[in-house]
Amino acid sequence: MSDYIVLVKQVPDVSQITDNAFDPETGTLVRTRLASVINELDAQALAFANMMKKISGDDKARIIALTMGPPMAEEVLRYSLARSADQVVLLTDRALGGADTWATANPLAHAIRKITKDLLKCGDDYFVVSGMQSVDGDTAQVPAQIAEELGLPCIAYVTGAEYKEKRFEFTRIISGGSQTVATKKLPAVITVAKYEHTLFATFSRTRWANKADLVQWGADDIKATHIGAKGSKTAVIRVFPPGKSTRKCQQLNDVKSLAKVLMDSVKSGNGQDDQNGDAQAGSYVLPDKRKDKFQRMFEATQKEQDDYQLLIEKIKELGIKSAVQIDDSVKEKILESTGKSIHKKTLDDMIEGFKATKPAFKGEVWVVAEHSDGVVHPATFELTGKARDLADSLETKVGVCIAGDNVGHMAEELIAAGADTVYAIEHKVLKQFDPTAYRKAVADAIDKYVPQIVLYAATPQGRMLAPMVSYRVHSGLTADCTGLDIRDSSRKGDIALLLQTRPALGGNVMATIRTKNSKSQMATARPGVMKRLPPDPSRKGKVVKHHVELSEDDVSLEIIQTELGSGEVNFGAEVIISGGKGMQSRDNYESLLGALCDGLSKKLGKQVERGASRAAVEQGFIERVHQVGQTGTAIGPKLYIALGISGAIQHMIGVANTETIVAINSDPNAPIFKQCDYYIVGTVEDTIPQLVQALEAE
Ligand SMILES: Cc1cc2nc3c(=O)[nH]c(=O)nc-3n(C[C@H](O)[C@H](O)[C@H](O)COP(=O)(O)OP(=O)(O)OC[C@H]3O[C@@H](n4cnc5c(N)ncnc54)[C@H](O)[C@@H]3O)c2cc1C
DSSP states (O other): OOEEEEEOOEEEOGGGOOGGGBOTTTOOBOGGGSOEEEOHHHHHHHHHHHHHHHHTTOTTOOEEEEEESSGGGHHHHHHHHHHTOSEEEEEOOGGGTTOOHHHHHHHHHHHHHHIIIIIIOOTTOEEEEEESOOTTTOOOOHHHHHHHHHTOOEEEEEEEEEEETTEEEEEEEETTEEEEEEESSSSEEEEESOOOOOOOOOHHHHHHHHHSOOEEEOHHHHTOSSOTTTTOSEEEEEEEOOOOOSSOOEEOOSHHHHHHHHHHHHHTOOSOOOSSOOOOOSOOOOGGGOSSTTOOOBOOOHHHHHHHHHHHHHHHHTTOOSGGGOOHHHHHHHHHHTTTOSOHHHHHHHHHHHHOOSBSOOSOEEEEOOEETTEEOHHHHHHHHHHHHHHHHHTOOEEEEEEESSOGGGHHHHHHTTOSEEEEEEOGGGSSOOHHHHHHHHHHHHHHHOOSEEEEEOSHHHHHHHHHHHHHTTOOEEEEESEEEEEBOSSSSOBSEEEEEEEETTTTEEEEEEEOSOSSEEEEEOTTTSOOOOOOTTOOOEEEEOOOOOOGGGOOEEEEEEEEOOSOOOTTSSEEEEEOGGGOSHHHIIIIIHHHHHHHHHHHTSOEEEEEOHHHHHTTSSOGGGBBSTTSBOOOOSEEEEESOOOOHHHHGGGTTOSEEEEEESOTTOGGGGSSSEEEESOHHHHHHHHHHHHHHO
């Protein structure tokens, strides 16, 4: 008999974000201007736990909802009680505020321990169920880090469950397909990626829920070891609004204009070959190598930058050549002449910063490789290119850590892509990706070689492995980075830090984050954002075999079935046309999308390849090998045409490097219209036949 502990979180309603939700001075979100709601995926997790209870036929199983947040987070607990929770726990304490994922997972895991001991008394027979990620954090790190703290298996990105022979079999999303797995032991952590069978609250249950007692605990009750901002291993340096999309977002009103755009964009292109780019804001130079000793390469708030500029002006005016000349009397003069607009403590810190030259971290820059069937994932090559750039600035080496049962043959290609050393961990237990076994192998290598930076691809595998490894080796981790740069800290002497920039709140803000109190600085980076270096077969490097003690006991999951895309597809084609769920049927996909592919191919004299969204693949419109996106393939054609595709982030990051994006969608508010160059509002059924005709006439 299993019990269920469901993690629920109160989040701002990001669907209501408007421009006035941001503070114009700081660019940060004013949360009080937004309503608070239950994180949608956590509501789905609650329904999922309820479904697990039902299909197992276990009426006595209990569902406990747990949240950590301010006292008003009680609302999501009452929501849970009104639907399916039997009991709820509110973890609330000022000391818990300002936490990153590390200092969120740690107290939640301690609260789970207390729930199992004091409230459930269920021994080892329980599941922790949560949404895959929250819309405000968007990291997917907390459940995996909770699993690591509790020493439990974790099954991420789950979309379904069946109860067979007294155990659950879960379906989950993996890179390039889906998989059915079962956990080898209980308890286990499950994260739900999609379960759209919403639970509704009855009137009587709502009345009961509104009056029911909550269990409330503070920080002292759970005895967590890392809480709040102090216990965190990352810190936000700056939050800023995202740059406006560089896409044209131009609506066309007739198919004739669209036909012309299609032809022109393939013939001439629109020159947008670096849409998303991890822009290089000037390469970093270590302090000892700088010509001007007062030059600081840092990223900071506007006030910090203004203070710095003012200080430099004053230093020049006073004819100071070196930081050691700045004694107390000089500081007094600077403070006087700036009219005390620089705070004394800020001035002291900045002067300390001038004197510091020693990097805060040392060691190599590492990439943790992803591979399947003996083939390295393209994102690993992109990250190796980025690691090369970072390591060159830091005057250190690039290491690629690759684990599997037979991986040595991939080393040559990794060295050609920019690696100096390939750390190969080979063991038969690592034949298939198992989060628990892989995290033990990778963490062991990190413990031994202590790289200063570790990068992982933000694929389902990387987003699962990285949080577990980071927790195990006591290091901070930033998810889904779109920018990675080396900079100094703005004030004190923290030199050569990895600054990690990522979108948050569903892409409504960007945040730059640094690592603190950690062995290594760790980040996952979105596939398709960093640039792969052209392979250089003449590069020399070495392979270091790293041995880790592993046994079958380290494998946490039984893989029952894997469904991966198979067949031939040429995503190197200059033109790719994808169909989404809006194509309505396999027949429509075949006839409409097929006709447009043929028409355009004839007109251009080029191959036009077929793509699809994940939803279209799931509907069976086309085989999985054609899926474009985060868990499909990241592509970069000259022209991408999206038919009946809404524009979900997981789809759009797969087409970020496309020159021209064209969309046809019947919904005038489809999100894709804000992320494309040209669009037509209309149904695919009406628009495509007219477009094919217009192309013939072109
Ligand atoms: C871990 C994870 C990984 C994922 N990886 C991927 C990935 O790699 N690739 C991917 O694509 N998704 C991925 N997804 C799923 C993604 O979040 C979206 O659910 C998916 O992209 C939606 O596909 P869609 O746009 O075809 O469907 P929907 O979101 O359902 O949109 C259908 C669109 O069609 C329009 N429409 C309806 N009827 C018509 C008509 N007659 N004519 C014209 N337009 C019409 C609608 O207005 C709507 O905008 C992933 C999700 C998760 C959780």
